[in-house]
Amino acid sequence: MSNATLPEAFISQMKTYLGENEFEEFSVALAKDPKVSIRINRHKTQIQPENSKQVPWNEDGYFLEERPSFTLDPLFHAGCYYVQEASSMFIQHLLNSIEAPQDGIYLDLAAAPGGKSTLLSSYLGNNGFLVANEVIKSRASILKENIIKWGIGNTLVTQNDPEHFGDLGGFFDLVLVDAPCSGEGMFRKDPNAMSEWSPDHVSLCAARQERIMDQAGAFVKGGGYLIYSTCTFNEKENEEMIRFIVSEYDYEPIRIPLESSWRIVESKVDIDGSSYFGYRFFPHRVEGEGFFITVLKRPESALVHEPKKTKDFKHPYLKPVGKQDAEKLIIQLGLPDYSCFYNLQDSYFWVNKDFQQHFEYLCRFLNIRYFGVELGKINKQQFIPNHEFAVSILPKSGFLTVDLDLKDALDYLRKEDIPVKNLPEGWVLVTYENMPLGWLKNLGNRTNNYYPKDWRIRMR
Numbered sequence: 207m208s209n210a211t212l213p214e215a216f217i218s219q220m221k222t223y224l225g226e227n228e229f230e231e232f233s234v235a236l237a238k239d240p241k242v243s244i245r246i247n248r249h250k251t252q253i254q255p256e257n258s259k260q261v262p263w264n265e266d267g268y269f270l271e272e273r274p275s276f277t278l279d280p281l282f283h284a285g286c287y288y289v290q291e292a293s294s295m296f297i298q299h300l301l302n303s304i305e306a307p308q309d310g311i312y313l314d315l316a317a318a319p320g321g322k323s324t325l326l327s328s329y330l331g332n333n334g335f336l337v338a339n340e341v342i343k344s345r346a347s348i349l350k351e352n353i354i355k356w357g358i359g360n361t362l363v364t365q366n367d368p369e370h371f372g373d374l375g376g377f378f379d380l381v382l383v384d385a386p387c388s389g390e391g392m393f394r395k396d397p398n399a400m401s402e403w404s405p406d407h408v409s410l411c412a413a414r415q416e417r418i419m420d421q422a423g424a425f426v427k428g429g430g431y432l433i434y435s436t437c438t439f440n441e442k443e444n445e446e447m448i449r450f451i452v453s454e455y456d457y458e459p460i461r462i463p464l465e466s467s468w469r470i471v472e473s474k475v476d477i478d479g480s481s482y483f484g485y486r487f488f489p490h491r492v493e494g495e496g497f498f499i500t501v502l503k504r505p506e507s508a509l510v511h512e513p514k515k516t517k518d519f520k521h522p523y524l525k526p527v528g529k530q531d532a533e534k535l536i537i538q539l540g541l542p543d544y545s546c547f548y549n550l551q552d553s554y555f556w557v558n559k560d561f562q563q564h565f566e567y568l569c570r571f572l573n574i575r576y577f578g579v580e581l582g583k584i585n586k587q588q589f590i591p592n593h594e595f596a597v598s599i600l601p602k603s604g605f606l607t608v609d610l611d612l613k614d615a616l617d618y619l620r621k622e623d624i625p626v627k628n629l630p631e632g633w634v635l636v637t638y639e640n641m642p643l644g645w646l647k648n649l650g651n652r653t654n655n656y657y658p659k660d661w662r663i664r665m666r
């Protein structure tokens with residue numbers, strides 16, 4: 207990309223921020239190919255990618271020397287890593303620095319395709335619970351797929367407008383708003399962002415962000431955190447949004463420690479005698495795309511909204527599984543004793559019992575797209591496992607396993623027939639390098655491939 211293709215108004219905006227000399231460095235960086243980086247799912251694997259270099263602010267993040275074909279890597283489909291640009295991975299450092307509670311209830315309000323949700327889900331692990339929300343239907347489907355592949359089982363995927371969370375004021379320990387923005391930091395990754403850019407578009411985005419933040423500011427409980435981020439450089443969508451949120455709600459400033467070698471730029475916003483902080487990532491200073499992030503703390507004295515206990519959970523399509531059946535499932539499938547279950551039609555879903563009350567309360571208000579882990583169905587006393595269960599981190603100890611080589615693993619992911627020799631009949635968990643990919647049913651003379659049709663790979 208040459209300077210000539212950058213919008214004039216954008217050039218002059220960036221020259222104002224950076225000065226002439228640094229702007230030159232910035233525009234040289236924009237002409238380069240973006241670095242490829244991945245974040246490892248440590249709940250699944252301890253692998254360290256070959257020919258890689260660690261992302262400085264995230265120990266699970268790695269820069270790859272070149273872009274491999276992710277489609278032809280079975281571990282990608284097994285949810286062993288997420289392809290994410292490095293600046294966004296800073297959230298890990300931020301969570302560590304503020305010591306965000308790992309047993310908390312978090313909300314990712316603008317979550318699709320799920321880069322930051324998978325990071326939050328990993329951070330919370332078995333101790334916490336995440337609501338990953340996306341307002342746009344088609345994008346919520348992609349989010350759901352990525353949450354299923356990530357497989358931790360601590361996430362409720364919803365498809366709601368921010369205002370539908372209106373009854374959940376003071377409910378969340380942490381709310382992340384990774385806002386829809388003018389995307390200046392994505393110009394080299396996404397040429398569409400540049401063609402859509404104009405000063406008017408920036409103003410439009412800022413007005414939309416205000417509407418979202420006006421809602422989101424209320425959802426954080428006393429003592430909780432509000433994180434706001436964009437992939438754009440301008441102050442209207444960044445520093446001005448800090449001013450806006452502080453003008454609407456009581457929020458305390460937080461400063462994040464940085465290593466000077468990271469070359470992240472700290473920005474200070476003075477409001478009524480207090481300094482608030484934001485962090486800006488420029489592509490000529492860091493190995494990553496343009497990004498801005500800030501975190502604010504709700505005073506301890508603010509509202510804390512505990513979920514109300516419901517004696518009988520009544521929901522139009524979710525039915526809790528009774529105690530006896532739940533115990534049977536736990537024993538039959540070797541699931542942890544902190545399991546509870548729900549039926550959606552004839553399918554069984556797993557949820558961490560520690561969050562049952564929160565989950566049932568949230569279900570009253572939100573439009574659910576997925577939750578916990580879909581385990582499977584019971585037909586004539588036989589358990590028929592679902593793909594979601596295969597790629598989750600729940601134990602699958604009662605099942606036979608077959609570990610395939612690369613060729614057979616790719617054929618399996620293409621939904622082709624897999625020759626399986628010397629295995630008893632029944633359900634078989636297919637793995638590659640011991641990472642679950644899905645199910646096969648061995649019928650003796652042949653096998654049925656249960657990889658989801660919509661997810662199958664077409665590439666050779």
Ligand code: SAM
Binds near residue numbers: 317320341342
């Ligand atoms: N957090 C995501 C990730 O890390 O993969 C990226 C989120 S993207 C920057 C912003 C998201 O906000 C988009 O998925 C978009 O569909 C959604 N969005 C658009 N308009 C919105 C609105 N009015 N309220 C909430 N979210 C909105």
